[in-house]
Amino acid sequence: MREGRYNDGRRATAHRVTVALGRDVIAIRDADELTIARWPLSEVRWLGKTRFARGDERLALADREVAKALRRSLPRPSRRGLWRGFAIAGSAVAAVVMFFWIGLPLIAGQVARAVPPAWEQQSGSWMEKQVVRFFGDDRVCAGTEGREALDTVVERLAAASPPRLPVTVTVVDSPVVNALALPGGRIVVFRGLIDEAEHPNEVAGVLAHEMAHADLRHPTEVAIERVGGALVVSLLVGDVFGGSGFGIAAQTLLSSAYSREAERAADARALATMQAADLDAAPFAAFFERLAKGEGAMPDLGQALAFADTHPPSRERAEAMRASSGTGEALDAAQWRMLKAVCGDKSPR
Amino acid sequence: MDMATAAQPGVFRFADAPGLMRLLLRNLALNVVTLGFYRFWARTHLRRHIWGRIEVAGDPLEYTGTGGELFKGFLIALAVLLPLFTLYGIAEAVLPQDEVSIAVRSALFYGVLGILFLVAVFRARRYRLSRTMWRGIRFGQDGSAGRYIVGSCLWALATALTLSLALPWWRMWEQRLLMNATLFGDRRFECDARGGPMFKYWLVVLVTLGLGYVWYRVREARHVAAHTRLGAASFASTMRARVVYGRGLLFALVFLPIAVGLWFGVSAGLFEEIALTGSINAVAWMLASTAVLAILFLVLQSLLIWPLFYIPIFRHVCATLAVDRLDVLADTAQSSLAVSTSGEGLADAFDVGFG
Numbered sequence A: 001m002r003e004g005r006y007n008d009g010r011r012a013t014a015h016r017v018t019v020a021l022g023r024d025v026i027a028i029r030d031a032d033e034l035t036i037a038r039w040p041l042s043e044v045r046w047l048g049k050t051r052f053a054r055g056d057e058r059l060a061l062a063d064r065e066v067a068k069a070l071r072r073s074l075p076r077p078s079r080r081g082l083w084r085g086f087a088i089a090g091s092a093v094a095a096v097v098m099f100f101w102i103g104l105p106l107i108a109g110q111v112a113r114a115v116p117p118a119w120e121q122q123s124g125s126w127m128e129k130q131v132v133r134f135f136g137d138d139r140v141c142a143g144t145e146g147r148e149a150l151d152t153v154v155e156r157l158a159a160a161s162p163p164r165l166p167v168t169v170t171v172v173d174s175p176v177v178n179a180l181a182l183p184g185g186r187i188v189v190f191r192g193l194i195d196e197a198e199h200p201n202e203v204a205g206v207l208a209h210e211m212a213h214a215d216l217r218h219p220t221e222v223a224i225e226r227v228g229g230a231l232v233v234s235l236l237v238g239d240v241f242g243g244s245g246f247g248i249a250a251q252t253l254l255s256s257a258y259s260r261e262a263e264r265a266a267d268a269r270a271l272a273t274m275q276a277a278d279l280d281a282a283p284f285a286a287f288f289e290r291l292a293k294g295e296g297a298m299p300d301l302g303q304a305l306a307f308a309d310t311h312p313p314s315r316e317r318a319e320a321m322r323a324s325s326g327t328g329e330a331l332d333a334a335q336w337r338m339l340k341a342v343c344g345d346k347s348p349r
Numbered sequence B: 001m002d003m004a005t006a007a008q009p010g011v012f013r014f015a016d017a018p019g020l021m022r023l024l025l026r027n028l029a030l031n032v033v034t035l036g037f038y039r040f041w042a043r044t045h046l047r048r049h050i051w052g053r054i055e056v057a058g059d060p061l062e063y064t065g066t067g068g069e070l071f072k073g074f075l076i077a078l079a080v081l082l083p084l085f086t087l088y089g090i091a092e093a094v095l096p097q098d099e100v101s102i103a104v105r106s107a108l109f110y111g112v113l114g115i116l117f118l119v120a121v122f123r124a125r126r127y128r129l130s131r132t133m134w135r136g137i138r139f140g141q142d143g144s145a146g147r148y149i150v151g152s153c154l155w156a157l158a159t160a161l162t163l164s165l166a167l168p169w170w171r172m173w174e175q176r177l178l179m180n181a182t183l184f185g186d187r188r189f190e191c192d193a194r195g196g197p198m199f200k201y202w203l204v205v206l207v208t209l210g211l212g213y214v215w216y217r218v219r220e221a222r223h224v225a226a227h228t229r230l231g232a233a234s235f236a237s238t239m240r241a242r243v244v245y246g247r248g249l250l251f252a253l254v255f256l257p258i259a260v261g262l263w264f265g266v267s268a269g270l271f272e273e274i275a276l277t278g279s280i281n282a283v284a285w286m287l288a289s290t291a292v293l294a295i296l297f298l299v300l301q302s303l304l305i306w307p308l309f310y311i312p313i314f315r316h317v318c319a320t321l322a323v324d325r326l327d328v329l330a331d332t333a334q335s336s337l338a339v340s341t342s343g344e345g346l347a348d349a350f351d352v353g354f355g
Helices: A064-073 A080-114 A117-135 A144-160 A191-196 A200-215 A218-236 A243-255 A260-276 A282-292 A301-305 A315-322 A333-340 B020-033 B039-053 B067-094 B099-130 B145-161 B167-180 B196-207 B213-226 B241-277 B280-319 B326-330 B346-350
Strands: A003-007 A015-021 A025-029 A035-040 A045-048 A051-054 A057-061 A168-172 A179-182 A186-190 B012-014 B054-056 B059-063 B132-134 B137-141 B182-184 B187-191 B228-230 B233-237 B321-323
Touching: A015 A057, A015 A064, A035 A057, A057 A064, A080 A218, A117 A168, A117 A179, A117 A186, A117 A218, A144 A168, A144 A200, A144 A260, A144 A333, A168 A191, A179 A200, A179 A218, A186 A191, A186 A200, A191 A200, A191 A282, A191 A333, A200 A218, A200 A260, A200 A282, A200 A333, A218 A260, A218 B067, A260 A315, A282 A315, B012 B280, B012 B321, B020 B039, B020 B280, B039 B054, B039 B059, B039 B067, B054 B280, B067 B099, B099 B132, B099 B137, B099 B145, B145 B167, B167 B182, B167 B187, B167 B196, B167 B213, B196 B213, B213 B228, B213 B233, B213 B241, B233 B326, B241 B280, B280 B321
Parallel strands: A168 A186
Antiparallel strands: A003 A015, A003 A057, A015 A025, A025 A035, A045 A051, A051 A057, A179 A186, B012 B054, B054 B059, B059 B132, B132 B137, B137 B182, B182 B187, B187 B228, B228 B233, B233 B321
16 A cells, blocks of 8 residues: 655645655655656655655655655665764763863963952952851851950961961851861851860961962862852753752852862962961971871761861871971960860860 | 534544653763753754654644754853853952842843843744644744733733732733744734633632642633634634643652652661761762752653653643634645744753743
């Protein structure tokens, strides 16, 4: 049965037709056996099932076997398109990976250098507000004498190596053992870190390290990288209002993981600052090692944000710190007690 | 004329066809492998399948769009949206943080986004229609996006000012505008649906605190069908809201136990692990497996919603739609309307529309 329905592509009328399959042409004939269309096989496309097309013309055959025979006589569709598809997909994925691996850090570094200090300070204060809000607005530690002790350390470090932007330190009452630098010279220290420290120079070392990050614009770079990355990801995935992307960005911002090179640079500068301020860096080295051994580690979410995770101890660093020539202590015993009590007397000791 | 003058059902049919699950799974796998890049082609294959199952007088609709067109449209959307988002990001970092300036710049930003959204809706509909064929004759859409945007904004304002009471008039204005811009070949659809008759139904939605919304939309669809003509042909729909509610309930009944079971199954084992080891690894594991769980959940949902919800609804919509003069449809000539070459672009970014 070589019957079928035919549409001529000019009008939506269905013609009852019979088809005759030639060597390289199909003749389509109407009820009066008149040939109303001749399709060269090279121009015929298979649409699925028993349907065929040539331009806007359509042919639906009544019989599966006839359709199969016609399909078999069509020239093989080239597989070039498929390979081209694979090539395009592969290079697209490669381009995205390269962008995140190489392009984005490069761009972020350049942009961070061009950001005026006023913008940096403004976005830093906004981010600090977000961080504080995350832990609770009433969690900012305001023990006057403890704060004064902290400022003494910051001033001593700043005098030794004047920062690009004025430094402000906020202490947040949270067991998290960490400190982080935000754009615009803003540093947040968590109570857990002060609790964990056994010597004033340990806190001084962490402060010098975070001040170095701030001075080297690392927080600004990371912020630009994260926000840019989240924006690109959410656009690529087609989710423009992507809470997803921005959520991830905000989360990783907190953990402030810098690249290995950035950490090394911050370490070097922190060490130089401590030396210039005549502070003994050996306790700072010990601090890294103690944290890494997991003394006092808490099995809770706070640990995910721990200083030790983003600052694994290295022999190189420890040796450099032990070899430093600084001798002084950052605070006297009375000041140190005040600093330990900056969030009220919650410390376990 | 011996063509029946009453609208005849059975002209529209949503055919049974194998292969949907295979198609969905293949799309999913390729989407994962290509980090989402495949979605344009995935969407195209899905549409080709669904369009092909809608039969009018025994001949299926045909979707002739390509993934490449959608991808091109996406690049155009990216070129529009990326600068917009960057500008807003810079404004957020640089401009003063007091309440007034925050309000002004977010109003501006969301206003521009809203307008782009309307452009996207209009253009996406035009694209889909221009890529839809029946018996080799193309559908299409003309008319101005500008009128649609301005009108939508004014109606949105009116609806807000009247606490949603004007909504039926807004909706029917939109349906009229879109249907009157819709073409099949050289024929134009004409629609004179009015908001007035829908008002009492909208009150029911308000009284039922939104529960009756699906029922309201079905009422609208029937009203629009009854007030739409193509030349001398007119349409009618006897679609029932209870089918949609029933299918929604079925989907929830099948899906929720699976989701809940998955959640408890995985999280119980996980909390045990944390309690036993109390290590930092446990936290990382918790975050990772929550993410995996969320993805599993979404995958399952996106696969099951087709056989359990969409397909039966499509079948019902087609079965309850009728047209009185099939000869008018058959006697339609191809139009010479120019066809745009890039896909939905912004619509993809905003994720509006079908599939």
